[in-house]
Amino acid sequence: MSAHRIGTGRSACQPPIGNRRVAPRGYTDPVSETRTRPKRATIFDVAAEAGVSRGTVSRVLNGEPYVSQSAREAIEAAIEKVGYVRNTAARNLATQTSGAVALIVHEPHAVFVEDPNIGAILLGTNTALSDADYQLVSLIIDSDRDTDRVVSYLGGGFVDGAIVVSAREDDPITAALERLHIPTVLVGRPETAPELPSVSIDNRTAARDITERLVSTGRRRIGMIAAALDRDSGRDRLAGFRDALGDAFDDALVVEVPLYSFHSGQEGMRQLLRRAPDLDGIFAASDAIAAGAVDVLKEAGKRIPNDVGVVGFDDSAWALRCQPALSTVRQPAGALGARAAELVLDEIRRGERHRGVVLLPTEVVWRDSA
Amino acid sequence: MSAHRIGTGRSACQPPIGNRRVAPRGYTDPVSETRTRPKRATIFDVAAEAGVSRGTVSRVLNGEPYVSQSAREAIEAAIEKVGYVRNTAARNLATQTSGAVALIVHEPHAVFVEDPNIGAILLGTNTALSDADYQLVSLIIDSDRDTDRVVSYLGGGFVDGAIVVSAREDDPITAALERLHIPTVLVGRPETAPELPSVSIDNRTAARDITERLVSTGRRRIGMIAAALDRDSGRDRLAGFRDALGDAFDDALVVEVPLYSFHSGQEGMRQLLRRAPDLDGIFAASDAIAAGAVDVLKEAGKRIPNDVGVVGFDDSAWALRCQPALSTVRQPAGALGARAAELVLDEIRRGERHRGVVLLPTEVVWRDSA
DNA sequence: GGCCGTTCTGTGAACGTGCACAGAGAGCGA
DNA sequence: TCGCTCTCTGTGCACGTTCACAGAACGGCC
Numbered sequence: 157m158s159a160h161r162i163g164t165g166r167s168a169c170q171p172p173i174g175n176r177r178v179a180p181r182g183y184t185d186p187v188s189e190t191r192t193r194p195k196r197a198t199i200f201d202v203a204a205e206a207g208v209s210r211g212t213v214s215r216v217l218n219g220e221p222y223v224s225q226s227a228r229e230a231i232e233a234a235i236e237k238v239g240y241v242r243n244t245a246a247r248n249l250a251t252q253t254s255g256a257v258a259l260i261v262h263e264p265h266a267v268f269v270e271d272p273n274i275g276a277i278l279l280g281t282n283t284a285l286s287d288a289d290y291q292l293v294s295l296i297i298d299s300d301r302d303t304d305r306v307v308s309y310l311g312g313g314f315v316d317g318a319i320v321v322s323a324r325e326d327d328p329i330t331a332a333l334e335r336l337h338i339p340t341v342l343v344g345r346p347e348t349a350p351e352l353p354s355v356s357i358d359n360r361t362a363a364r365d366i367t368e369r370l371v372s373t374g375r376r377r378i379g380m381i382a383a384a385l386d387r388d389s390g391r392d393r394l395a396g397f398r399d400a401l402g403d404a405f406d407d408a409l410v411v412e413v414p415l416y417s418f419h420s421g422q423e424g425m426r427q428l429l430r431r432a433p434d435l436d437g438i439f440a441a442s443d444a445i446a447a448g449a450v451d452v453l454k455e456a457g458k459r460i461p462n463d464v465g466v467v468g469f470d471d472s473a474w475a476l477r478c479q480p481a482l483s484t485v486r487q488p489a490g491a492l493g494a495r496a497a498e499l500v501l502d503e504i505r506r507g508e509r510h511r512g513v514v515l516l517p518t519e520v521v522w523r524d525s526a
Numbered sequence: 527m528s529a530h531r532i533g534t535g536r537s538a539c540q541p542p543i544g545n546r547r548v549a550p551r552g553y554t555d556p557v558s559e560t561r562t563r564p565k566r567a568t569i570f571d572v573a574a575e576a577g578v579s580r581g582t583v584s585r586v587l588n589g590e591p592y593v594s595q596s597a598r599e600a601i602e603a604a605i606e607k608v609g610y611v612r613n614t615a616a617r618n619l620a621t622q623t624s625g626a627v628a629l630i631v632h633e634p635h636a637v638f639v640e641d642p643n644i645g646a647i648l649l650g651t652n653t654a655l656s657d658a659d660y661q662l663v664s665l666i667i668d669s670d671r672d673t674d675r676v677v678s679y680l681g682g683g684f685v686d687g688a689i690v691v692s693a694r695e696d697d698p699i700t701a702a703l704e705r706l707h708i709p710t711v712l713v714g715r716p717e718t719a720p721e722l723p724s725v726s727i728d729n730r731t732a733a734r735d736i737t738e739r740l741v742s743t744g745r746r747r748i749g750m751i752a753a754a755l756d757r758d759s760g761r762d763r764l765a766g767f768r769d770a771l772g773d774a775f776d777d778a779l780v781v782e783v784p785l786y787s788f789h790s791g792q793e794g795m796r797q798l799l800r801r802a803p804d805l806d807g808i809f810a811a812s813d814a815i816a817a818g819a820v821d822v823l824k825e826a827g828k829r830i831p832n833d834v835g836v837v838g839f840d841d842s843a844w845a846l847r848c849q850p851a852l853s854t855v856r857q858p859a860g861a862l863g864a865r866a867a868e869l870v871l872d873e874i875r876r877g878e879r880h881r882g883v884v885l886l887p888t889e890v891v892w893r894d895s896a
Numbered sequence: 897g898g899c900c901g902t903t904c905t906g907t908g909a910a911c912g913t914g915c916a917c918a919g920a921g922a923g924c925g926a
Numbered sequence: 927t928c929g930c931t932c933t934c935t936g937t938g939c940a941c942g943t944t945c946a947c948a949g950a951a952c953g954g955c956c
């Protein structure tokens with residue numbers, strides 16, 4: 157199972173020569189006539205039925221002006237009557253487009269399965285794209301070796317646009333997308349490629365909201381385990397924490413850890429406990445960090461939430477795996493994906509590139525840890 | 527968020543007239559020449575480079591016989607040199623195929639996000655399909671109103687095959703697929719449409735394995751909360767349970783509940799406790815049932831796993847949300863999806879329909895509840 | 897009536913590929 | 927030499943659509 161990834165198979169990028177045979181077409185076989193797929197109506201059938209030319213039908217199909225009312229009505233009736241459905245392959249061939257948008261996830265396969273946000277982003281993106289008659293192509297970059305394949309795939313004209321989830325610093329994928337002039341929108345982490353439009357959450361407001369909630373439940377000595385302060389997301393979470401505490405903010409109750417990980421959470425919590433054994437609240441910059449903090453607190457004999465309230469960030473699988481279940485911030489993952497899709501479609505169809513970051517509101521999920 | 531679904535948007539099935547405008551093509555614009563996408567090499571370019579005709583190139587591309595060694599080598603070198611990538615739209619148009627396979631999930635959106643198996647099935651399917659140069663199209667049927675749209679979409683020739691996850695009894699989707707003669711494979715629940723090939727897990731062996739494990743940890747009075755005995759899956763789980771206990775099997779320690787739900791689990795557990803207050807092991811037919819059972823056992827003052835060991839089935843989100851985390855049976859979800867894709871491709875490409883059920887082995891995940 | 901602009905319609909030429917057919921050339925036996 | 931088979935290659939057409947262009951129909955104005 158470790159080799160599983162979406163759309164990064166060798167043949168998806170450079171189809172191997174000679175591996176794809178085509179089944180005999182049913183309707184050329186006179187014997188199995190009854191088992192045959194019905195022949196699809198074409199634009200010619202519609203034109204004949206409506207008594208116009210295919211050019212006029214095409215104009216109606218594409219919502220172009222300069223079609224008489226009578227012709228339009230006749231054509232719409234004819235479409236209904238013959239059951240016409242546009243042939244996507246022919247349209248794509250003629251327009252030199254693919255009708256597809258790539259969703260590129262730059263995470264190991266395990267994260268993809270674990271993180272509920274990515275699945276929801278995928279759903280949101282797919283919904284928005286299919287509403288606009290576009291097709292989603294998922295590309296998962298599991299290891300760095302996948303990168304070349306994905307880049308060559310993107311160069312193959314298979315997609316009209318791309319949405320990149322969790323792009324890396326100096327990401328070769330985003331660089332390739334820019335070089336190929338493929339409309340691109342980033343989801344999250346806008347700081348890695350500021351020149352590209354992106355959709356993200358309002359980390360500062362979210363951090364402020366959940367910290368305020370911690371305050372309102374009576375906590376007085378609240379610490380924070382911060383991470384990734386070299387990025388917008390990390391800095392904003394700290395800023396929101398500070399906003400919520402106001403004058404009560406105490407620099408000594410903030411520790412910075414290097415990673416958004418369980419282990420970092422343990423480390424940070426040990427530091428904080430040494431500095432302030434009496435603290436009664438913790439805001440962790442991620443659920444994984446919060447889980448590590450909970451682990452250390454329990455070992456130190458603290459009861460949660462009675463002695464110390466702990467809140468996290470992300471609403472990832474850690475939040476439910478933790479004991480007690482974490483109160484945390486849920487990202488509007490589906491909406492993130494949908495909004496990103498809309499921005500890409502704007503650029504593909506109207507050439508309008510949205511500059512800068514779109515921020516979406518978050519939601520506090522209150523469970524048992526605080 | 528409740529309206530989210532994959533690929534069932536109105537326009538995905540019957541494209542609304544006139545909503546899709548096409549961006550101006552870059553390469554027709556002499557002013558922005560430098561920003562233009564490079565013109566892609568075609569089969570003609572390869573033919574010219576190799577000094578043969580496009581017919582011969584096409585034969586090499588499709589692995590047909592009757593091509594001389596020298597021509598083949600020249601063409602392969604030319605493909606490499608000009609950076610040729612086959613145009614999918616043109617190929618699909620010429621062959622009258624779509625190069626796509628639908629993955630149809632007949633579950634509400636919430637289940638899709640919650641159930642880790644469905645996500646993994648999707649990943650496995652996508653991997654197998656993209657390795658074969660096919661495209662996955664996900665269709666989620668959230669409410670019954672989506673059904674008509676999906677049926678008309680399937681009739682539109684947009685997919686060459688379909689994989690149906692968790693089909694319902696008398697499913698209108700599977701009926702439509704058969705009527706349209708679209709190659710179809712079912713994942714799970716083979717009993718609903720026995721005439722279609724399907725991929726499922728070996729419920730009997732899995733139930734036997736996890737029950738044996740329960741026995742080997744010293745449990746002597748083991749009960750089962752069974753469900754869905756009108757289906758193969760439910761019956762097989764009971765049979766496997768019986769297999770494992772052998773002579774120790776006691777009919778009185780089995781209760782049947784109507785649903786695979788938390789509530790049913792509570793109900794079943796209460797019944798069992800009344801009949802046999804001294805039991806020390808429980809095999810629940812699903813994780814949701816197991817979670818309900820755990821809930822009732824705790825209320826009755828039993829410690830888990832010390833007093834009673836509990837095991838579930840599915841390795842769903844319930845397993846981790848439960849306290850303590852459930853020991854359970856993990857389905858090879860990725861492999862299920864991949865295998866289903868392979869069967870569909872066999873039928874699409876070679877016309878070979880696999881009859882009957884393919885059973886895949888499962889894995890016991892041992893956590894803290896037993 | 898002649899001219900012009902606006903609105904509407906039809907047609908030819910792509911788009912890039914696969915397939916069927918025709919035919920070239922080699923090898924071989926009569 | 928002729929005819930046959932087998933291997934290999936080139937070419938015309940089809941797939942269903944979009945786009946650019948040509949031109950028809952119509953009304954208004956000089």
